[in-house]
Amino acid sequence: MKQYILRTIAVIIVASLLNSCSKKSLDFVPQGPPVAATFWKTEGDAMAAYYALFSPQNAYEEYYGRGYMWYIDAGPDMVVGRNNSSGANIKNFNPGAATAGYVQEQWKMRYLVIKRANDIIKNLPGMDIDASLKNRILGSAYFMSGLAYFEMTYTYGDNNAGVPIVDTAGTLNDYYIPRAASAKVNYDYIEGLWKKAAELLPFYQDLSPTDYGSPHKVAVWAYMSKMLLYEKEYAQSENYADSVIQLGQRNLEPHFKDVFTIAENWGPEYIWSMVSNTHGGSELPGVMLENKGWGKYNGWGYFQPTKELYDAYEPGDQRREATILKFGDHFTFFGEDMVYQSTNSLTGYQFNKYMEPFSYPDLLHVNPDGNFPTTDLNVPLLRYADVLLIKAEDELMQGKSADMEINLIRNRAGLPSISGATMADLKLERRCEFAGEYANTYFDLVRWGDAQVACSVPLHGADGQEVWPARNFDPSYMNVWPVPQAEIDNSGGVIVQNQGW
Secondary structure, three states: OHHHHHHHHHHHHHHHHHOOEOOOOEOOOOOOHHHHHHOOOOHHHHHHHHHHOOHHHHHOOOOOOOOHHHHHHOOOOEEOOOOOHHHHHHHOOOHHHHOOHHHOOHHHHHHHHHHHHHHHHHHHHHOOOOHHHHHHHHHHHHHHHHHHHHHHHHHHOOOOOOOOOOOOOOOHHHHOOOOOOOHHHHHHHHHHHHHHHHHHOOOHHHOOHHHOOOOOHHHHHHHHHHHHHHOOOHHHHHHHHHHHHHHOOOOOOOOHHHHHOHHHOOOOOEEEEEOOEOOEOOOHHHHHOOHHHHHOOOOOOOOEEOHHHHHHOOOOOHHHHHHEEEOOOEEEEOOEEEEOOOOOOOOOEEEOOOOHHHHOOOOOOEOOOOOOOOEOOOEEEEEHHHHHHHHHHHHHHOOOOOHHHHHHHHHHOOOOOOOOOOHHHHHHHHHHHHOOOOOOHHHHHHHHOOHHHHOOOOEEOOOOOEEEOOOOOOOOOOOOOOOOHHHHHHOOOOOOOOOOO
């Protein structure tokens, strides 16, 4: 974790230089030409700008923590485990989702990344620094800008409107420009960014261990494959997935549970993760921990698995126990053997996927401040299993066999091979493989056209009792989330709300 600690220190310095901010609030006023005139001179300036690309997601808990994470909660696999109006408004697709406090900063934070990437793209080419370093920093800017746009586009964009595209000459406030005509316009723009990134970035195997967590060529290809799948460009998506697979640098972990261990943060399945440590990163592990952590740690008790998810696993599927704790299951908590029980859980289940950091004694791998419960576990954003199942879906949608890829996933889970795999098989594997992850199986339901049916039934706890009522999902407008109302208000109406919201 040495490289992350150094990065965090650099980010603190750079944040004060480029855009003054704090963990709880953001100041989005650009520093102006005088800073630009004295910056962009040395290799140290270039590295400071590079580190600044990552500071929003590293320093602000809303980026991949208590903000953005609420969007993965909307499907049938989990419920809001505590009384929480903002979370419930998102879960229930209520109009209040537009003003839910947790997600109000998503738009701003990602445009901050885009602004910093644009500054690099504009200024770095003219600098007299080492060519290989210049390529890596410039490629990282193209990648991070594309990733910010991608997350924004599939969250808020559709055929009616995309998200604003800010060119390299723009300022941070230029996200208050009209939205792109459609998500397709954004996707085409992102493709151009990522193609440039792929040309410039090194392969992961060529990074030194001190640079792990930096953008690399395989991450670009994997995300390109995912975006093209979302666009239903199946042949192109398959080509990019094959670029990752056939290169042979990435592979499945032998055991599913090992994916979610600190020791395997940079294991064979890693492609792109939220780099985290006990001072910053993703709070998702603490969010899913038992409320108050049985008196030992301030878990938040949100995102509890449902009986519907538990029952989706086939008998013998090793992913079930690795993913879900049920009453009576043994686990290690801060060095002690415990038997899972709860008086707080609505469902009688807890996610087990992110519990490994809490197994060590003496808070060794968790933030001592339970109000900001980050850990030394890097939370996956896109891993090799996703690439295999992206390719499988591409194949099925083109009338090809996907047995090989689906069986790699099934066999790793301890399940027998199948033949003649269908989309129903693919959908089940994605659900069981990525439950509770940022792979976002709720969005899978949306893009497959399955969300209305999946959300129209009540959700249950382990004892069979209803814990969440059926919801009304209207696919005529709920296929995207509402733009945060604060952005509409602050823009004076230049940013318009998604139709229906």
